[in-house]
Amino acid sequence: MRTLFLLAAGASSLAVAAPVTVFAETAAPAAKAVPASDNPMLAKWTGPFEGVPPWDKMQPSLFPAAFEAAMAEYRAEVHKIRDDESPATFKNVNEAMQLSGQTMTRLFGLWGVQVSNQSNAEVQAIDKEWSPKLAGFFDEFNLDQKLFQRHKAVYDKRASLKLTPEQLRIVERDYEGFVRRGALLTPAQKAQVTQINQDLSGAFSDFSAKVLADEETWIVIDDKADLAGLSDSFVASLKDAADERKLPGKWVVVNTRSSVQPLLNASTNRALREKVWRAFTNRGDNGNANDTNATIVKILKMRSDRAKLLGFKNHAWYRMDDTMAKDPAKAMDLMMRVWGPAVARVHQEVADMQAIADAEAKSGKGAKITIEPWDYRFYAEKVRKAKYDLDEGEIKPYLELNNILQGAFYAAGRNYDLAFKENTGEIPVFDPNVRTFAVTDKRDGSNVGVFYFDGYARAGKRSGAWMTTYRSQQGLGGEQNVLASNNNNFVKGGAGEPTLISLDDATTLFHEFGHAIHYFLQDVYYPALAETPRDFVEYPSQVNENWLLTRDVLDQYAKHYKTGEPMPQALVDKIEKSSTFNQGFETVEYLSSAILDMKIHDRDQPVTDPKAFEKATLAEIGMPKEMVMRHRLPQFNHLFADDGYSAGYYSYLWSETMDADTWAAFTEAGSPWDKATADKFRAILLSTGNETDRAEAYRAFRGRDPDVKALLKKRGFPTE
Structure with missing residues (x-):
């Protein structure tokens, strides 16, 4: 096995x-x-x-x-x-x-x-x-x-x-x-x-x-005035969180991304934003019983010792031996090629935000401030509004969770002939809120498997979003179907309120569903050839994100939760025009984490002071002071909750390079729904597991290696 x-x-x-x-x-x-x-x-x-x-x-x-x-x-x-x-x-x-x-x-x-x-x-x-x-x-x-x-x-x-x-x-x-x-x-x-x-x-x-213990802490809001700027549906979810903790008449911000990020986006209370931001970014780094720094030191030492015992230069070389990149330097070269343009864009984004803050102070509408990390998301929304007449609050009413899930099903059906029929209640689930869907092949009606959707945050559930298979397809020993799940941590709407998600959340939904599609389409005989290299795994899921903002999906499934009217074309146009907005922030937030992952593992001697290493390395690569890593080392579950993404967090960018180039193939074909391109993508890359070298398979699909220029163009960065 x-x-x-x-x-x-x-x-x-x-x-x-x-x-x-x-x-x-x-x-x-x-x-x-x-x-x-x-x-x-x-x-x-x-x-x-x-x-x-x-x-x-x-x-x-x-x-x-x-x-x-x-x-x-x-x-x-x-x-x-x-x-x-x-x-x-x-x-x-x-x-x-x-x-x-x-x-x-x-x-x-x-x-x-x-x-x-x-x-x-x-x-x-x-x-x-x-x-x-x-x-x-x-x-x-x-x-x-x-x-x-x-x-x-x-x-x-x-x-x-x-x-x-x-x-x-x-x-x-x-x-x-x-x-x-x-x-x-x-x-x-x-x-x-x-x-x-x-x-x-x-x-x-x-x-x-330890990280988990810090994520189950919370910040209590006593004064309703401190909720200024937050949407009614989000405020209702904070009230529900307080009620769960037997804090009547109060509101609770749980120390997880799904609760923290919406507040940082919209709260007009700067002191509250800072308090919440500090609690979130300091998870695992508070010098108490849940501090993870000493644990990280032990892990790094053991990884280094093991790699050398096994004949590898270090842990990075050991982990990358069975990947597409193979060489840590090759992964680092790609990351640094994107890092420079991304940092330059952050400086531009900060200048735009500072200009708005200065204008507000001059007009008396706000205090004189210098943009800090807890201001970035809040003022970015102001810039979005000023530049594109667009803000998150305008988009969110059209992104009702169930509708967006149905949009993901629609895209999978149109591209890959998969059909999803809800059958919740017919089979056991591990939580009453888990929904299940029978998956069939529309071409012949055969059963492909079952899709489990566990969408909401709750106590006892780890943070983040992930895909899991409980049973994978294989031919050996008798053909078996697929049982796959998507697990998200969306904040459920308060009593009587719909669950509205952000554009980022909707993108995450399509991303995780892309993983599920990959497994539903798998058609291999030997299970030993099912699992793909770590730096290929994120590729199918990232490609799937692209269909979210297609006109067909938005027009049919992005419907206002009150009126049922589809998202107006004018709003769709504004979203498309702002598609490269804030890409400096998004890229630097992720890449800083990926670069530190590689640097902490591609070295002769293991790091003995993670906090000092993080600070020095960020300074060395020119991390903008107005930002923080998406995952600081003390809470970096990808790296230290198991070996899975250690010396492999770069794989998102590696995969996105293929993703951008793949989307370019659809563009060149004239439509995101070009069936010939979708069929070719499915036949060569999605259904074949690891039956052939994945770099060779990509070349068979595209006729060449992926072009990083497609990635730079997609993010709005200079290609030269």
């Missing part, structure tokens, strides 16, 4: 944990363990759609016994493959490994939701205990010499086995994966790697829990 097998090298905590407030909640006492034979977490999934997860039976107390049983089953399966005395072949080694571990796959699908969508103190305690155990468990196989020799035997005679190109790719990638994870090390070195992986898993869990 390839996916589980690859978890071994630095197997992450599966949690990115759910909010825990500083007003501490008491964990419920653990229930009595259920025998493995009766444990619903281990049962095969039943019901419609080829079986669905038993979310209605999920309980934290069920998982420890389930882990034990699933590990025993998987160990027996792998040992049977390892100890087979017949000659090693592709079928009895590589293929057999892909067919193993089905129980563990299902269990991890459930546990991933438990820690990310339904967490609490009991879940965090289980995660802290079991993440190191699971890391050590998978290292048993990654570092098992006899199992490696079985793979090596197939690898050594691969030229004479008459393998298909896909089979040959699997044999070579399996062998290289073993080597990358330490198969050629001495026994003593293997023991070191195993210990590091276990210790890393514990540190990841610790980091997640």
Whole structure:
């Protein structure tokens, strides 16, 4: 079972944990363990759609016994493959490994939701205990010499086995994966790697829990006058948040992006903006029990030690060995090519904002100020209004959550022949607000799978937005459909109010849905060739963002929540004219985080003072003082909650380079709905997983490598 097998090298905590407030909640006492034979977490999934997860039976107390049983089953399966005395072949080694571990796959699908969508103190305690155990468990196989020799035997005679190109790719990638994870090390070195992986898993869990604790703090607003500038629907959501915390007559801003960003955009209370901004940017960096800096130091040291043990120069080289970019310098070169124009644009944006602030002070409409980071979003909206006669408050009434979701479905149907029919109530869900949709292929009516939509923020759910598959498509062992989810943290409208989202939120919805589309369209036989390189993963999702602002989607699905009238063409025109607005801010906010990620991991000696490193590196690259990184190091879950995006946060820009060039292909074809281009995109890139080198696949689609000029043009930066 390839996916589980690859978890071994630095197997992450599966949690990115759910909010825990500083007003501490008491964990419920653990229930009595259920025998493995009766444990619903281990049962095969039943019901419609080829079986669905038993979310209605999920309980934290069920998982420890389930882990034990699933590990025993998987160990027996792998040992049977390892100890087979017949000659090693592709079928009895590589293929057999892909067919193993089905129980563990299902269990991890459930546990991933438990820690990310339904967490609490009991879940965090289980995660802290079991993440190191699971890391050590998978290292048993990654570092098992006899199992490696079985793979090596197939690898050594691969030229004479008459393998298909896909089979040959699997044999070579399996062998290289073993080597990358330490198969050629001495026994003593293997023991070191195993210990590091276990210790890393514990540190990841610790980091997640600490950030989570800070994200469940909140700021109380006592005076209604302090709500000036905020929309009625957002104020209603703040009141609901206060009521949930038993603070009647007050309003609460929870310390998460979905609550903080709308306030920074619109609040006219500068002192409140600063207070909220400081609380948000200082998550994990308050010198208290939830401070993550010491945890980061431990993680960096262990990553450095592991990379050197495995024969790599450093962690960046280790993580990028199986990516499109390969070389950290290549990724850094792309980032720095965009960084200069982005910083220059920020200076222009700040000058525009300062001019407005100065004019307000001169006219007596405002105090004399210098633009600070907590002012950026607020004054950017003023500039948008002045330059384009456009502000977020004008757009938001047309972006009702359900309508925008339907718009995403529409685009997927028109481009890729996918149809979505809601069936909420027919199958179990893990929260009453989760909606489910049957996905079919419009060409023949066949079932593609089920789409789960978990749209709202709540206690127990980690912040941000992400896509998850509970079951992925494959042909080996019998064709299986896809169970995929999108998980967002939109702030639900108050009682009787619709859920209105910002243009950024709508873009995020289309982005995450692009990931789901990628998996729904997958058509591979071998699951080992399903997972794409990290710097390709974001490409399909970023391409999908482009359809949000097409006239067809806006005209049909961007309807005013009160009147039902579609967004007027004049407003659409203003949005399009302002499409490159604030791109300096958007680019620098992201790139500063990506550059620091690479710099902190592409070095000989690990950083021992993250706070000093962050400050010095930002000064070195010329970070504008009016801005802050999108993810400061102390709260950078992408980097320190697991290994996933470490030395890989650049991948968003790498993918966006392909995205911009792909959108140019549709433009060149004459329409964003050109079916021939969509079919080619689907056939060559979206449905093929990792069956061929992704750079070669892109060249087959576009006839050349991606052109970074398309990215610069899209963001409104100079191309020369």
